[in-house]
């Protein structure tokens with residue numbers, strides 16, 4: 001479980017993600033006008049992985065301002081959406097109310113405290129895009145997923161590939177900048193939050209962000225040791241937003257890619273809790 005110091009670090013992250021949430025209300029990445037008009041925020045990667053979710057009890061961890069969670073609810077799932085950024089959840093609640101989506105419940109909690117806050121179990125536990133490097137303890141995270149799954153239930157994740165963190169772009173070329181396998185907490189100031197394209201990033205009041213760069217093997221080991229059986233794993237050369245200047249938009253679905261697809265940019269995994 002996380003230490004007291006990690007609690008302080010997560011608190012700094014929580015303040016920062018509240019600031020980011022407010023900046024995301026009119027963000028090009030979230031495009032709330034189009035979402036309100038009925039467009040789903042879900043992409044083919046997660047739709048193909050999960051299939052039909054109607055009638056399923058669905059736990060969405062680290063839901064941020066809730067677009068994807070509401071999209072799963074619009075597809076018929078009974079969604080519980082969790083985040084520790086209260087202002088992000090307020091945006092999600094307002095959105096769901098305005099859209100008359102009532103099969104969703106937003107729960108304010110740190111993931112590590114969730115077993116004390118929530119007493120249900122779920123057919124599906126889900127999380128996506130930009131979540132794991134904000135968590136100090138993956139073994140504890142995996143145990144929480146196993147705790148909330150019903151026997152036979154499935155965990156799905158769609159996540160930014162960690163290999164991207166090993167590269168910087170210099171004069172349009174990818175260069176190795178750090179060791180992928182260097183573990184431990186990293187601390188840096190954040191004063192911009194993401195848009196869809198690189199130049200659409202928005203300024204926010206700076207905060208200290210703490211991040212833990214996990215390797216895929218650490219993720220796999222944590223899930224296996226929590227008793228889950230990994231069923232599928234994929235790596236794809238597409239990214240949900242522009243993270244390097246040389247990435248170009250694939251107009252078909254709005255994904256971003258590096259010319260020539262040299263490295264994977266996103267991974268997906270499904271794991272089942274045995275009956």
Ligand SMILES: C[S@@+](CC[C@H](N)C(=O)[O-])C[C@H]1O[C@@H](n2cnc3c(N)ncnc32)[C@H](O)[C@@H]1O
Nearest residue numbers: 017062064083084085109110111128129130134
């Ligand atoms: C990058 S955002 C997720 C974005 C989301 N995938 C989307 O597409 O909108 C990460 C979220 O994780 C939340 N978060 C970070 N650490 C958390 C923790 N320990 N417990 C609960 N939520 C946490 C942040 O508040 C933030 O909303």
